[in-house]
Amino acid sequence: MALTDLTACEMRQAVLERRLSAREAADACLAAIHRLDTKVKAFLSVAPENARRRAAEIDRRLAAGENVGLLAGIPVAVKDNMCTADGQPTTCASRILGNWRAPYDAHVVQRLTAEGAVIVGKTNLDEFAMGSSTENSAYGATRNPWALDRVPGGSSGGSAAAVAARMVPIALGSDTGGSIRQPAALCGVVGMKPTYGRVSRYGLVAFASSLDQIGPFGRTVADAALLLQATAGHDPRDSTSVPKPVPDYLASLEDPVLPLKIGVPREFFGEGLDPEVGKRVREALAVYERLGARLVEIALPHSTDYAIATYYIVATSEASSNLARYDGVHYGYRSSDHTDMIDMYMRSRAQGFGDEVKRRIMLGTYALSSGYYDAYYKKALAVRRLIRRDFEQAFQEVDCIMGPTSPTPAFCMGERTADPLSMYLSDVYTVSANLAAIAGISIPCGFTAAGLPVGLQIITDVFSEDRLLRIARMYEREADWAQQAPPLAKEAV
Amino acid sequence: MSAARLLPTIGLEVHMHLKTRTKMFCACKVEYDVRPNSNVCPVCLGMPGVLPVMNRKAVELAVRMALALDCTIPDFAKWDRKHYYYPDLPKNYQISEYDQPLGAKGHLDVETSNGPRRIGIIRVHLEEDAGKLMHAEGRGNYSVVDLNRTGTPLLEIVSEPDVHSAEEARVYAETLRQLAVYLGVGDCNMQLGQMRCEPNISLRIAADAQGRPQYTPISEIKNLNSFRSVERAVDFEIARHREEYEADPENYTLEKQGKSTRGWRDDEGTSFLQRSKEEAHDYRYFPEPDLVPFVPNRQWVDDMRKTVPELPEKRRRRFIADYGLPEYDAGVLTAERTVADFYEAVAGLVNDAKAASNWMMQDVMRVMNERKIAITELPLRPPSLAELITLVKHGAINRNTGAEVFNKMLATGKSAGQIVQEEGLVQTSDESEIEAIVDKVLAANARIAEDYRGGKKAAFGRLMGESMKASGGKANPQVVKAILTRKLGG
Numbered sequence: 001m002a003l004t005d006l007t008a009c010e011m012r013q014a015v016l017e018r019r020l021s022a023r024e025a026a027d028a029c030l031a032a033i034h035r036l037d038t039k040v041k042a043f044l045s046v047a048p049e050n051a052r053r054r055a056a057e058i059d060r061r062l063a064a065g066e067n068v069g070l071l072a073g074i075p076v077a078v079k080d081n082m083c084t085a086d087g088q089p090t091t092c093a094s095r096i097l098g099n100w101r102a103p104y105d106a107h108v109v110q111r112l113t114a115e116g117a118v119i120v121g122k123t124n125l126d127e128f129a130m131g132s133s134t135e136n137s138a139y140g141a142t143r144n145p146w147a148l149d150r151v152p153g154g155s156s157g158g159s160a161a162a163v164a165a166r167m168v169p170i171a172l173g174s175d176t177g178g179s180i181r182q183p184a185a186l187c188g189v190v191g192m193k194p195t196y197g198r199v200s201r202y203g204l205v206a207f208a209s210s211l212d213q214i215g216p217f218g219r220t221v222a223d224a225a226l227l228l229q230a231t232a233g234h235d236p237r238d239s240t241s242v243p244k245p246v247p248d249y250l251a252s253l254e255d256p257v258l259p260l261k262i263g264v265p266r267e268f269f270g271e272g273l274d275p276e277v278g279k280r281v282r283e284a285l286a287v288y289e290r291l292g293a294r295l296v297e298i299a300l301p302h303s304t305d306y307a308i309a310t311y312y313i314v315a316t317s318e319a320s321s322n323l324a325r326y327d328g329v330h331y332g333y334r335s336s337d338h339t340d341m342i343d344m345y346m347r348s349r350a351q352g353f354g355d356e357v358k359r360r361i362m363l364g365t366y367a368l369s370s371g372y373y374d375a376y377y378k379k380a381l382a383v384r385r386l387i388r389r390d391f392e393q394a395f396q397e398v399d400c401i402m403g404p405t406s407p408t409p410a411f412c413m414g415e416r417t418a419d420p421l422s423m424y425l426s427d428v429y430t431v432s433a434n435l436a437a438i439a440g441i442s443i444p445c446g447f448t449a450a451g452l453p454v455g456l457q458i459i460t461d462v463f464s465e466d467r468l469l470r471i472a473r474m475y476e477r478e479a480d481w482a483q484q485a486p487p488l489a490k491e492a493v
Numbered sequence: 494m495s496a497a498r499l500l501p502t503i504g505l506e507v508h509m510h511l512k513t514r515t516k517m518f519c520a521c522k523v524e525y526d527v528r529p530n531s532n533v534c535p536v537c538l539g540m541p542g543v544l545p546v547m548n549r550k551a552v553e554l555a556v557r558m559a560l561a562l563d564c565t566i567p568d569f570a571k572w573d574r575k576h577y578y579y580p581d582l583p584k585n586y587q588i589s590e591y592d593q594p595l596g597a598k599g600h601l602d603v604e605t606s607n608g609p610r611r612i613g614i615i616r617v618h619l620e621e622d623a624g625k626l627m628h629a630e631g632r633g634n635y636s637v638v639d640l641n642r643t644g645t646p647l648l649e650i651v652s653e654p655d656v657h658s659a660e661e662a663r664v665y666a667e668t669l670r671q672l673a674v675y676l677g678v679g680d681c682n683m684q685l686g687q688m689r690c691e692p693n694i695s696l697r698i699a700a701d702a703q704g705r706p707q708y709t710p711i712s713e714i715k716n717l718n719s720f721r722s723v724e725r726a727v728d729f730e731i732a733r734h735r736e737e738y739e740a741d742p743e744n745y746t747l748e749k750q751g752k753s754t755r756g757w758r759d760d761e762g763t764s765f766l767q768r769s770k771e772e773a774h775d776y777r778y779f780p781e782p783d784l785v786p787f788v789p790n791r792q793w794v795d796d797m798r799k800t801v802p803e804l805p806e807k808r809r810r811r812f813i814a815d816y817g818l819p820e821y822d823a824g825v826l827t828a829e830r831t832v833a834d835f836y837e838a839v840a841g842l843v844n845d846a847k848a849a850s851n852w853m854m855q856d857v858m859r860v861m862n863e864r865k866i867a868i869t870e871l872p873l874r875p876p877s878l879a880e881l882i883t884l885v886k887h888g889a890i891n892r893n894t895g896a897e898v899f900n901k902m903l904a905t906g907k908s909a910g911q912i913v914q915e916e917g918l919v920q921t922s923d924e925s926e927i928e929a930i931v932d933k934v935l936a937a938n939a940r941i942a943e944d945y946r947g948g949k950k951a952a953f954g955r956l957m958g959e960s961m962k963a964s965g966g967k968a969n970p971q972v973v974k975a976i977l978t979r980k981l982g983g
């Protein structure tokens with residue numbers, strides 16, 4: 001067994017017991033990245049020197065008997081839309097940020113450092129997290145480790161692929177409309193979007209402020225719980241982060257939630273769902289039934305028909321505002337061939353942003369324009385409240401909601417790039433959790449006949465991550481798909 | 494139509510910096526005249542990933558001002574983003590309050606040369622200031638930007654179009670400034686850009702057939718930074734609107750031409766067009782998702798209300814009614830809160846409002862004017878002045894000696910009692926001693942005494958003065974007066 005086959009929890013135990021040094025763990029991950037990433041292209045930047053220096057420091061502190069934190073010596077990858085002041089660029093996979101180096105660490109990066117993690121590199125994404133395939137990156141697409149001609153999902157495709165290919169045991173992503181859960185499903189790993197406000201967004205480059213949430217990737221539920229534990233909690237620098245205590249997720253993880261009433265929305269099994277995906281998800285539901293859970297069919301009338309439309313108005317409106325600052329004036333890319341100030345703005349933005357980002361800026365600008373605001377943005381906010389109410393009503397009846405994470409398994413590179421709407425529909429089951437600000441997780445629930453992973457999505461009410469993790473763990477104990485590694489990761493060893 | 498029927502109709506937008514230690518949404522210091530771009534951080538530089546955090550002190554000051562303007566404080570106020578591209582605004586949006594401001598529907602009473610006027614306040618809201626862009630004139634094709642001011646808490650106060658003349662516009666702005674300074678809400682130093690006025694000017698034309706009032710187009714004059722320029726610019730605009738209207742009454746209407754934005758050239762005394770209606774911005778306001786709404790509870794608002802001190806105008810009227818002060822004196826003593834507080838402290842200690850007012854008006858204000866200092870800089874506190882006034886009141890020293898003691902107190906920092914004791918200034922009322930002095934004075938000034946007896950009443954004052962001088966200022970003036978009167982055969 002290779003070091004990179006260890007889960008984060010196992011690695012942590014080995015490091016604390018001094019059976020493994022942080023330096024060895026870092027070296028193993030850096031070697032795996034070196035070996036595999038020319039094929040997978042999960043990383044935008046790798047920082048071997050920083051990582052080794054950090055790991056050596058952790059080892060010194062461990063030798064001195066110090067408490068090095070929850071993530072003692074564990075190598076971690078960070079999606080490249082989170083600021084790091086370590087000298088690595090923060091690009092958001094955009095030309096417009098170019099080689100911008102953040103002068104400060106994101107809150108989550110400070111947390112990782114404080115808990116003894118070793119950041120090995122920053123992962124690829126769809127530009128500014130806008131996309132569902134990690135193909136919209138100015139620095140090239142990431143591949144799915146299970147099938148290199150397929151996408152890893154997105155926008156956190158780099159983090160998902162890095163964990164799936166066992167280049168790192170855990171990684172951070174961000175989820176605005178499914179950007180953690182959907183790539184987790186397509187790459188066969190665990191990915192969680194916590195409740196809005198659970199993890200500070202300070203230092204996460206904003207796409208859609210009212211939807212963005214940082215969350216963990218791991219191969220196991222326990223690893224996701226560990227990384228959430230290390231990053232969750234109130235941060236006074238983020239006014240939308242909620243000052244609620246963070247429960248001990250790992251302590252309760254093995255306690256099943258019983259009795260358990262599972263809501264199965266009929267809307268999540270309708271048209272557009274790949275039959276194989278539907279089958280695997282139903283099999284997973286049957287496992288829960290066998291464990292004593294009760295399945296209840298529920299309705300979320302606004303959550304599929306209107307969710308995508310609502311999402312693409314709210315998210316693009318906020319994005320058009322959040323991305324206004326990239327103008328070539330103060331930092332980042334500036335066009336060199338401008339004639340005056342307005343021309344400098346226009347050329348810098350025209351040359352700096354990719355097509356999908358431009359499309360969304362235009363959509364959002366339109367939706368917020370005077371004369372259209374009421375018909376689009378205001379209406380979308382009203383529908384967003386209805387979606388939230390769908391879930392509130394559902395959670396009065398059931399403990400959690402389950403269904404597929406993505407309507408299809410990983411699709412081929414280039415398959416949906418020409419048709420933005422088909423790409424947007426990749427998120428049809430995930431966007432409503434963001435609109436409702438509630439917690440969701442995707443866990444592996446098997447493979448298609450072609451060997452592509454399928455994800456089961458579990459959704460619970462706000463600030464119930466502890467129960468969400470316990471429910472996910474109930475299934476994982478019965479069907480440990482995490483034991484399977486993509487052939488690429490195995491053959492390389 | 495006669496020009497006399499065109500009624501100037503003016504509303505003012507006033508921006509003022511709040512007196513906070515730090516900026517609106519980050520911990521950078523608010524300072525003036527410091528090295529460019531020294532008070533900046535990732536948040537006010539609008540760097541990727543940063544988030545704003547509301548400055549509670551700024552909200553408190555804003556609510557205090559709103560309460561002083563008798564505004565309603567709503568149960569829910571929210572932040573919005575206002576978008577426009579300019580290099581002095583790093584995020585290319587300004588965080589402001591659009592449709593649910595923290596104060597609404599108030600008023601401000603002002604004193605104009607035509608008597609008192611009540612100006613309605615539409616709204617009071619908070620926002621962040623932008624930086625400063627400076628163009629390299631004649632030195633190449635570039636501009637430089639200083640972002641120290643970016644994010645400074647800015648209060649915007651929007652009046653109803655209740656102002657009808659240039660003088661009223663100026664007085665309104667002056668009164669707002671006085672109020673803000675009085676409340677400790679802002680320093681409003683206009684040279685430092687801490688207060689800017691933007692009058693919106695239009696003329697009301699007689700009503701149309703349906704009885705609806707018609708107006709000339711509205712012009713908004715941007716960024717006026719002196720009261721004088723407010724008055725001059727409004728005057729100029731009123732005349733300009735009148736001329737344009739008279740030249741083309743059919744087309745020079747609000748309906749047809751809308752609103753324009755104009756600048757003011759103070760040296761030339763003229764305004765110039767900056768932006769016409771067609772070029773108006775679409776600011777694409779929407780609720781700021783990075784901040785939570787401001788939801789004050791009633792108890793907090795009530796507590797804030799208690800921090801609003803008595804306002805100058807109300808205090809002035811109370812000084813007249815309760816202390817029997819002349820209007821002028823009451824006005825002077827209430828113009829600044831610190832002066833009024835000083836006065837009331839002294840009046841209370843000596844239990845004599847008139848005497849206290851007399852000393853404030855004659856001695857304290859004189860020194861403040863001579864030295865150009867604020868009352869807080871005066872090296873004398875109310876108890877010291879009260880001690881001096883009490884010495885005079887009880888006849889220990891006379892009023893003139895008191896004035897000298899006052900100056901010595903300022904120079905030495907000693908108390909009135911100490912100075913009187915050390916310099917032997919205690920007043921004498923001993924009749925035989927004073928009579929001897931008066932006799933000497935009358936002998937030496939026989940001609941003046943004759944003048945008095947011959948009917949020249951003013952000569953009495955001269956003899957009083959000589960007698961006081963001969964006593965070294967220590968004689969009780971009342972006793973001197975009585976003896977002189979007797980001796981001169983009164």
